Amino acid sequence: MGFDTVLMQTWRIREPVMWLCEQITGNRKTYGMNLIGGVRRDITSEQKPKILEVVDRIEKEWLAVIDAIGGDTPLMMRLKGVGVLKHSDAVNYCVTGPTARGSGVAIDSRVDHPYCAYDYLIPEKKVQEGCDNLARTLVRLEETIESIRLVRQGIKELPEGPIMAEIPEEIPPGREGVRVVEAPRGEAIHYVLTGENNRPYRWKVRAPTYMNLESVPVMIQGMELADVPIAIASYDPCFSCTERLEVVDRKSGKIRVYTNEELITLSRKKSGR
Amino acid sequence: MAFKTGSELVENLKVKFPTEIFSYREPVPEKIYVEIRPEAVRSIAEYLFRGLGARFNTIVGIDRRPTHQDFQTTHIFSLDQDKIFVLLQASLDREQPEIDSVTPIIPGANWAEREIQDLVGIKVKGHIDPRRLALPDDWPENLHPLRKDFVYNFRPEPVEGFAPKPVEPPENATVVPIGPFFPVLEEPAVFRVFVEGETVVGCDYRGFYNHRGIEKIADSVLTYNQIPFIAERI
Numbered sequence: 001m002g003f004d005t006v007l008m009q010t011w012r013i014r015e016p017v018m019w020l021c022e023q024i025t026g027n028r029k030t031y032g033m034n035l036i037g038g039v040r041r042d043i044t045s046e047q048k049p050k051i052l053e054v055v056d057r058i059e060k061e062w063l064a065v066i067d068a069i070g071g072d073t074p075l076m077m078r079l080k081g082v083g084v085l086k087h088s089d090a091v092n093y094c095v096t097g098p099t100a101r102g103s104g105v106a107i108d109s110r111v112d113h114p115y116c117a118y119d120y121l122i123p124e125k126k127v128q129e130g131c132d133n134l135a136r137t138l139v140r141l142e143e144t145i146e147s148i149r150l151v152r153q154g155i156k157e158l159p160e161g162p163i164m165a166e167i168p169e170e171i172p173p174g175r176e177g178v179r180v181v182e183a184p185r186g187e188a189i190h191y192v193l194t195g196e197n198n199r200p201y202r203w204k205v206r207a208p209t210y211m212n213l214e215s216v217p218v219m220i221q222g223m224e225l226a227d228v229p230i231a232i233a234s235y236d237p238c239f240s241c242t243e244r245l246e247v248v249d250r251k252s253g254k255i256r257v258y259t260n261e262e263l264i265t266l267s268r269k270k271s272g273r
Numbered sequence: 274m275a276f277k278t279g280s281e282l283v284e285n286l287k288v289k290f291p292t293e294i295f296s297y298r299e300p301v302p303e304k305i306y307v308e309i310r311p312e313a314v315r316s317i318a319e320y321l322f323r324g325l326g327a328r329f330n331t332i333v334g335i336d337r338r339p340t341h342q343d344f345q346t347t348h349i350f351s352l353d354q355d356k357i358f359v360l361l362q363a364s365l366d367r368e369q370p371e372i373d374s375v376t377p378i379i380p381g382a383n384w385a386e387r388e389i390q391d392l393v394g395i396k397v398k399g400h401i402d403p404r405r406l407a408l409p410d411d412w413p414e415n416l417h418p419l420r421k422d423f424v425y426n427f428r429p430e431p432v433e434g435f436a437p438k439p440v441e442p443p444e445n446a447t448v449v450p451i452g453p454f455f456p457v458l459e460e461p462a463v464f465r466v467f468v469e470g471e472t473v474v475g476c477d478y479r480g481f482y483n484h485r486g487i488e489k490i491a492d493s494v495l496t497y498n499q500i501p502f503i504a505e506r507i
Contacts, residue, residue, distance in 0.1 A: 034501045094329045094381030107328065112353040113303075171497060174340075178304060178349060178358055180330070190504070191333050191349065195492065201340075202419075203491045205504065206331040206385075214384050216464065217476040224471050225449060232451070232464070 006069060013061045016054045023047060038164035048155050059148050066141050079134035083231030085219045086131055093215035096208045097186020098143065099235055102136035104129045109182040120157065121150050133234040170198065183208055185235075209235070276355045279305030282325075290317055304358045311346075311363035311372055318348060318375040321359060327352050329379045334389030336420045344370035344395055371396040392419040407481045410437035418489055425486070425493040440477040442467040 018028045024043060025031040033039045043051075069075055085095070090103035100107055108125045110118045126142040128135035175194045180187045186208025195201030212235045220228050276282040279299045286307070287294055293313035299305050309317060321327040330349040337345050344365040351358050365372060374397045376383045386397040387406035394417035397403065405412070411432035417423065442448050446467040462480035466473055491500050 030505050032502055032505065034505070036497050036501065091328075092380045094379065107353050113351070113356055113358075176300070176306065176360075178360065180351070187330075189330050189349065191331075191347065193335060198496045199494075200492050200497070200500070202333065202335045203488055203500065204331070204333040205488065210331075210384065211381060213478070213480070214381060216478065218380075220466065220473045220476055223473045225466065225468050225473060226471070228451060228464070228466055228473060 006065065009061075009065060013058055013065070016057070020047075020051060020054055023050070035164070037167050038162070040163075042163050043155075043158065048158075051155055052152065055148050055151050059145070062141075062144055062148075076134065078227070078230060079132065079137055079234075080130075081132050081134075082227045083133040083136075083219055083223065083234055084131050085215060087129075089215060089218050090131075093211070093218060095186070095212050095215050097182070097184070097212070098136055098139040099186060099212045099215075101125065101127045102139045103131045107187075109180045109187045113180055115179065115181060117154065121153055123150060133230060136234045173201065185209055186212060276352070276357060279303060279357050279359075282352070282355070282357060282359065283307060286317065286320070289320055293317065303356050304360070306360045306362055309361050309363050311365055314346075314348065314361060314363055315373045315375050315378065317361060318350075319378045321350050322379050325352060326354075327359065329375075329381055332382065332385040332389055334393035334395045334419070336393060338367050339421055343367050344393065346372050346389065346395060348375070365395060369396070370394065371398055373398050374400040376401055391417070393417055394420060407484050411435040418486060423489075425489050437479075439465065443474055445469055446474050 021031065022028050024047060025033050025041060033041060085099070085103050087104045090100050090105050095103070095105075096107065104127060106125050106127045108123065109115075110123050111125055123146055126139050126146060128138050130138070171194050173195050176192070178189065178191045180189045188208055189206045191202075191204040192200050193202045216232060216235070220231055223231065276285065279302070280297070283294070283297045283305060290309075290313060293310045293316075295308040295310070297305060297307045318329070322329060327350040330351055333347040333349065335345045335347070337343050341364070344367065346363050346365065348361040349358065350361070363372060370393075372395060374382075374386055376386055377399070383400075383402065384406055386400055387403065389395045390397050390400075390403065391406055391408040394415070408418075409431075413429050416429065442465075446469050449466045449468055451464040451466055461482040462478070465477045465479075467475040467477075487503055491503065495503065
């Protein structure tokens with residue numbers, strides 16, 4: 001919506017988090033940490049103060065961002081009362097995550113169906129009744145602050161102990177399991193029916209955006225055309241990572257495809273590490 | 274209405290639907306698998322969704338012909354206040370698998386039903402919009418990738434010069450396409466927005482251009498330890 005200043009600021013604030021992730025897991029985005037039975041790497045004692053330091057700085061900067069955009073009149077005009085997804089529609093179309101919470105549907109898998117450490121780290125459900133772009137934005141802003149609180153508590157109360165559970169024998173076939181986890185965009189649900197040969201007979205995934213996109217036609221009904229992209233973006237449909245980049249020289253029409261390795265080299269050179 | 278356990282919930286269902294529920298099991302607490310008569314799926318779903326305020330999650334379609342001689346659908350519901358998951362499982366005919374649509378009651382089930390129709394080949398009766406969703410429009414009829422007799426790396430020949438029939442906009446409306454390439458979407462997707470002047474009067478969505486068939490790879494190539502890495506890249 002032409003509000004690049006904030007986008008750039010938020011990405012600047014986010015960058016230390018990416019570096020942290022790289023230190024903990026070795027990757028910026030796809031961490032490759034989870035295995036059946038646990039995680040691959042532990043957080044070392046040297047990393048803990050670093051994490052807290054980054055989190056403190058982010059909190060300060062993030063509050064400044066919230067402060068700044070709350071007073072931005074043009075932004076409020078584009079968000080308030082635009083892209084209304086009524087509470088009843090949110091229920092009927094079974095939307096999840098911030099999209100649902102922005103329409104007053106108080107669901108959060110971390111609280112409703114606790115998993116992992118969420119018996120100890122209890123998030124507060126951030127619900128807004130506004131049903132519009134603004135409500136969904138506010139939910140996300142507040143959840144960032146809530147996440148910072150959870151990270152602090154997690155680091156402080158992290159128990160010692162093994163990070164992997166041993167699975168002594170083969171997983172028997174014909175067992176079923178279902179689990180939801182709360183991702184930033186809503187709940188992801190996985191269903192597994194185990195099978196022979198050390199692989200599932202059927203594995204079904206439903207990502208959160210699947211449900212949220214379904215309700216777009218209802219939401220944009222009767223809106224102004226210019227507001228449609230903002231409304232779609234307010235759901236935050238996810239970018240996925242691509243493995244290569246194609247650069248086309250417009251004058252000569254020459255095409256150059258960068259490989260994964262070249263991109264990594266370039267980005268490392270750029271970030272000076 | 275609050276239920277303490279899954280079995281308490283099933284007893285409540287059994288009073289309502291004495292002949293439609295065959296059996297149930299609760300292998301782990303709060304995950305309840307209910308075996309139902311396929312014809313009853315719509316009425317039970319309606320009672321769960323409207324009567325008990327359950328939330329519809331998704332539908333899993335499974336080709337169980339090699340092991341159980343049938344197809345199976347699992348409608349997953351969750352009761353968020355009670356922390357219970359209800360999975361309605363119906364066994365369908367192996368030659369002509371079909372199940373009633375629940376979309377008239379739960380609009381959010383629209384895509385899930387079109388997806389099992391495309392990928393598993395379970396016909397959904399009475400669906401309001403049975404067009405293709407996950408498969409390309411030029412994909413051959415009667416070929417369903419998630420069936421067990423479909424080899425994971427088979428690629429049917431693309432049909433030259435084939436274009437899908439777009440949905441007609443309402444009268445007096447013009448079409449404004451947003452897409453197929455759109456800077457906030459992760460993949461090509463088209464929102465064909467129907468407008469009268471500046472006001473949106475309707476919209477037709479076509480996505481899934483980048484469907485990678487990860488579920489199929491998982492049940493034919495990968496092992497349990499490889500799947501988490503693929504799952505992360507969804």
